[in-house]
Amino acid sequence: MLSFTHSFSHSGDIEPLFESIKQERAQGISGYYELSFSKKALQDSQNYIKxxxxxxxxxxxxxxxGVGGSSLxxxxxxxxxxxLPERxxxxxxxxxxTDGFALNNALKKVKTKNTLFIVISKSGSTIETSSLFKYVLERYELLAPKHKSHLLAITDTNSPLQKWCQKQKVAFVNIDSNVGGRFSVLSSVGILPLMLLGYKGKEILEGARELALRFFERKEDHILHKALYLVQNRERCPINVLFSYSSVFREFNAWYVQLWAESLGKLNAHKQPVGLTPIALVGSIDQHSFLQLIVQGPRDKSVTFLSLAPKHYPKPRIPQKKLEFLESSDFVNGASFATLLDKQCLATMQTLQAQKVPTDSIVMDRVCxxxxxxxxxxYELLTSCAGCALEINTYDQPGVEFGKARLRDMF
Structure with missing residues (x-):
């Protein structure tokens, strides 16, 4: 269960925004809306595993x-x-x-006989992915008949990568071409590898589906209010900080940065450059670095606090131990580390609120x-709502394509 609090106020009406999202879903502008309602990812994953x-x-x-949405x-x-115990x-x-140092470190001690290589790409032509794919094909002789079973591709239907797989008799799983990479984690892109790792893909999809249902039943209107507030105040507060108070959210932060930046930094319907800039922090670590800038620097940021409810995590605890000369820290003795982290989150949030920094919070009752x-x-729905309010195409990335074209011209 997730619980949400916010104090955003705006001058707009959320009804037109909700109607825009309903229409976007009905028109199939992005297939991500239906991923949690579809059984395809589960069935394809179960079939492959069997x-x-x-x-x-x-x-x-x-x-x-894979790169970007294929991995984050x-x-x-x-x-x-x-x-979780099922991992x-x-x-x-x-x-x-494509950093050779990172490549060598990632493949250290990897042997073909106990490894599955999964190449994830909508087309297969992304230069980073195709270059890395060529490297492992050669290094591990994956096209040798005895090794082909150690290779799997997840790609769009009828993509160049699928056609290559069919010719080489390599296993592949298809995803909907109408699902962009950064919105694809609830497709086979995420569900199949997660199920190989032992996770319950069905429960992941159920959690997503329940939130989506509640949103379209108008039981999660705070998402609309937040999107409208952030868009209306983008000149004053163009930066949104996700301040996650647990190390388990560190990589989620990176996913949020891509989702937010690549989706919302665009030219709008009036050819004006618009966007909202994401910054990701981890508490309590970044209380000792970036927090100073938020508190006393330019008032150009809103902050979302993401945390875990401490009640499910009573251990480990801080020992009831006194250290001579260090008695000033004894007030936390006996508390769980989860409680300490939760109080640090609350204290930081209250500090920012006292400084009139716009804040909201998401509390996850437990990790599951x-x-x-x-x-x-x-976050996917929030991104779509912000995109509609900005009057942009949330699901393309033309600025990225410009760079790809220039790279090709350099060789």
């Missing part, structure tokens, strides 16, 4: 070849859920950067697959 039981039973490594969502959910003892590795799915859906 067909490759022998291979999966001996897996020690899962190597993901999966990384976010695994990082969030990895303490298999499989090391998840990512090849997402259901809540993780709900959190993903919350």
């Amino acid at each position: 067909k490759h039981k022998e291979l999966i039973a001996k897996l020690k490594n899962l190597v993901i070849i 969502g999966l990384k976010a959910l695994d990082s969030m859920l990895c303490s 298999n003892a499989i090391k998840l590795r990512f090849l997402e950067c 697959a259901h809540n993780a799915g709900a959190l993903v859906m919350y």
